[in-house]
Amino acid sequence: MKIKDIEIFWLDVPFHPVPERNMARACHGWHISEICRVTTDNGLVGYGETLPNYTWGKVSKEAIERCKGGNPFELMWDDSLGAGLQMALFDVAGKSAGVPVYALLGKKMREWCPISWWCVDMSPEDFASEAKTALAHGYTSFKQKARPWYDVYEQARQTCAVVPTDFKLDYDFNELLVNTATAVPVLKQLDAYPQMSIYESPIRQTDVEGLRRVRQQTRCAISLHYSIPPIMTALRQEVCDGWVIHLGAAAAMRQAALCEEARMPFFIQNVGTGLTTAFASHLGAVCAMAQWPAITCLNMFVDQLITTPIEVKGGYMRTPEKPGLGVEFNEASLKWKVDSPDKPNMEALHAFVRPSGEKTWYASERDNGVGFWPDFLAGNQPLFEHGVRLETRPNDGSREWKDLAARTKKMPVREHP
Numbered sequence: 001m002k003i004k005d006i007e008i009f010w011l012d013v014p015f016h017p018v019p020e021r022n023m024a025r026a027c028h029g030w031h032i033s034e035i036c037r038v039t040t041d042n043g044l045v046g047y048g049e050t051l052p053n054y055t056w057g058k059v060s061k062e063a064i065e066r067c068k069g070g071n072p073f074e075l076m077w078d079d080s081l082g083a084g085l086q087m088a089l090f091d092v093a094g095k096s097a098g099v100p101v102y103a104l105l106g107k108k109m110r111e112w113c114p115i116s117w118w119c120v121d122m123s124p125e126d127f128a129s130e131a132k133t134a135l136a137h138g139y140t141s142f143k144q145k146a147r148p149w150y151d152v153y154e155q156a157r158q159t160c161a162v163v164p165t166d167f168k169l170d171y172d173f174n175e176l177l178v179n180t181a182t183a184v185p186v187l188k189q190l191d192a193y194p195q196m197s198i199y200e201s202p203i204r205q206t207d208v209e210g211l212r213r214v215r216q217q218t219r220c221a222i223s224l225h226y227s228i229p230p231i232m233t234a235l236r237q238e239v240c241d242g243w244v245i246h247l248g249a250a251a252a253m254r255q256a257a258l259c260e261e262a263r264m265p266f267f268i269q270n271v272g273t274g275l276t277t278a279f280a281s282h283l284g285a286v287c288a289m290a291q292w293p294a295i296t297c298l299n300m301f302v303d304q305l306i307t308t309p310i311e312v313k314g315g316y317m318r319t320p321e322k323p324g325l326g327v328e329f330n331e332a333s334l335k336w337k338v339d340s341p342d343k344p345n346m347e348a349l350h351a352f353v354r355p356s357g358e359k360t361w362y363a364s365e366r367d368n369g370v371g372f373w374p375d376f377l378a379g380n381q382p383l384f385e386h387g388v389r390l391e392t393r394p395n396d397g398s399r400e401w402k403d404l405a406a407r408t409k410k411m412p413v414r415e416h417p
Contacts, residue, residue: 001044001071001096006064006085007037010052011305011336012343013273018130019300022122024346025392026365029053030297032341033273033305035329036084038092040072046092047329049275049305050084052341056247056270057082072096076104079248083270086248087279087325094324101279101325105253106286112316113284114141115277116170116267116293119300121145123389128158131167134299140315141168141197141293148176148376148383149352149390153189160193168197168293170223176376177202178383180210184217186384191219198223198292200244205229211239223292226255226266235262242292244269249283256287267292274304278327281310281319305333347395349405355387357417363408370409380412 011033034050059082076089094101117134134142146152177183183202190196198221203210205228215222221241245255246269259266270280277296284290306327320326351359363370407413
């Protein structure tokens with residue numbers, strides 16, 4: 001069996017309304033699903049998916065050319081090929097062998113894999129709404145983005161008010177608690193909610209001593225992205241309780257093996273629609289310590305891009321048993337086809353608002369010098385204050401908006417009440 005052709009195309013897959021209005025601020029490009037279709041000389045077809053605007057590995061033209069004429073079994077463990085191409089190779093290899101992908105990865109450990117609801121940072125009201133929706137769709141956990149420009153305490157209060165006490169919350173700080181002195185008082189307040197389960201990357205992952213002290217003083221498990229700090233350092237210093245794994249198949253299986261030796265749980269974080277979620281479930285099926293709910297962001301998309309949607313029951317998804325990924329690409333989803341993977345964020349200004357009414361306007365979220373994310377990390381705003389909020393002001397075409405935008409492109413603009 002040889003690879004005859006590899007085709008790449010892009011789909012602009014809509015989000016549900018609540019994720020849509022929040023993702024538009026900084027992650028609009030996640031709409032774009034890059035589909036990789038591999039055809040072999042014996043007529044088999046394999047599918048894979050990359051989110052080109054958020055991925056552990058993009059698929060390059062060089063990788064495509066390198067694979068043409070090759071044997072999928074000889075190529076599929078090469079992580080450098082990128083997410084979608086590697087996934088498609090596993091799919092077509094499984095179909096050729098007549099076995100599910102999990103049989104190519106290792107020994108099956110479970111039939112049902114845990115999965116979590118996800119969305120980007122948003123208001124307390126939106127988080128509570130998403131939590132109710134998650135519960136109604138069979139989820140029992142929700143990974144929320146904890147940010148200092150929102151009132152994290154109000155987010156927790158409103159979310160926990162609409163879900164049962166056995167519903168689990170994973171608060172991902174992406175290091176924005178910065179240091180132990182800031183982190184511990186915040187986390188101790190959040191510890192009071194029984195739904196709180198995991199704090200992800202609370203402070204800088206390179207701060208080994210700080211992480212160790214945070215872990216000693218909080219109730220919930222601490223999770224870190226695997227490899228920072230180096231795994232042996234992390235184990236010796238006992239800086240966390242588990243990991244986030246989000247690389248290609250070869251790296252994921254190596255990391256999963258070390259987690260099994262250390263008896264430390266992890267969750268798989270491969271982001272995409274139904275194709276990616278199916279692949280994540282195959283990884284989860286063979287990894288003994290893949291015991292924390294996987295993050296695929298499946299819940300955001302109105303179309304899973306597969307003929308039989310993945311169903312979640314009691315917080316778990318069932319790993320497909322048919323050969324390959326066990327799911328089939330839905331040709332009707334080609335209605336979302338676009339000519340480019342580019343999808344810019346909403347043109348808007350953003351204001352961090354404190355309880356006093358003081359506002360600081362920013363041109364963007366991430367850009368150095370004018371973005372609110374680096375401004376918080378630099379210590380130029382209070383971290384996790386009660387009563388704060390983020391306001392977004394889309395471009396309304398007015399002279400006032402344009403004048404303010406011009407000022408914020410030079411530096412943040414403070415307004416005092």
